[in-house]
Amino acid sequence: MKKVLLLCGSPRPEGNTAQVIRECAKVIADHGVEAETVSLAGTVIESCIACRTCAANGMCIIEDGLNEIIEKLRESDGFIVGSPVYFGTARGDVMAALQRIGMVSMASDNFLSRKVGGPIAVARRGGHTATIQEMLMFFLINDMIVPGSIYWNIVFGKEPGEAVRDEEGMRTVRRFAENVAFLVKRLD
Ligand SMILES: Cc1cc2nc3c(=O)[nH]c(=O)nc-3n(C[C@H](O)[C@H](O)[C@H](O)COP(=O)(O)O)c2cc1C
Structure with missing residues (x-):
């Protein structure tokens, strides 16, 4: 069976990003x-230290739980990443995770190659598109396939529960998820 891994980058386990990713x-x-x-809730993800140990063993030397996520990702055909917007950009831990995942893949066996997926940004009011663009850099440099949707993957909400009431935002990310499933089923 084909598989998609979804990463929720919010520290709030029941926050808006978690609810959007659940849908x-x-x-x-x-x-x-x-x-x-x-989920990255309850974890602290450190930044890449450029040690290049991953080139030798395909794992990250930092033991903060990211290797477990990398193992799940290796077995997956798709990868969707949801981040809250913090000061107009993706949350720091999300980019730290993506940079280390990308480095492990690129320095070892390019396991991300041709996985299908893309980013989703959740915020109260502004910075969604910059956040999508920032996260897209990870997908596009790692030989991944990013489907579109009927709008950009942005959802509006502040207090937990608000984002899932953003009807257009939810329609957009539902279609995006559908497109990811559609593609992984057709790619071998
Ligand atoms: C440190 C911090 C920075 C934030 N910066 C922005 C921002 O730039 N733009 C915005 O619209 N919302 C901003 N917010 C609000 C969150 O994006 C919003 O509450 C979102 O729903 C959080 O997602 P979550 O519930 O998944 O954690 C910020 C929140 C925090 C904690």
Whole structure:
């Protein structure tokens, strides 16, 4: 069975990003693709220290839980990343995770190559598109395939529960999740 890994980058386990990612996981499962979600809530993800140890063993030397996520990602066909917007950009831990995941892939066996996915940005009011663009840099340099949707993958909400009431935002990310499932089922 094809599988999509979804990463929730918010520190709030029941926050807006978590609720948006949960809905995407449901859409993917409804389309006959396994959906597993991992969360950065309760973790602290350090930045890449450019040691290049990963070139030798395909793992990150920093032991903060990211290697477990990398293992799940290796077994997945798709990868969706949701981040809250912090001061107009993605949350720091999200970019730290993406940079280390990308470095491990690039320095070892390019395991990200041709995985299907993309970013989702969740915020109260502004900075969504810059955040999407920032996260896209990870997908596009790692030989990944990013489908579109009916709008950019941005959802509006401040207090937990508000984002899922953004009807257009949710319609957009549901279609995006559908497109990810559609593509992984067709790629071999
Ligand atoms: C440090 C910090 C910075 C924030 N910066 C922005 C911002 O630049 N633009 C915005 O619209 N919302 C901003 N917010 C609000 C969050 O993006 C918003 O509450 C979002 O729903 C949080 O997602 P979560 O519930 O998944 O944690 C910020 C929140 C925090 C904690």
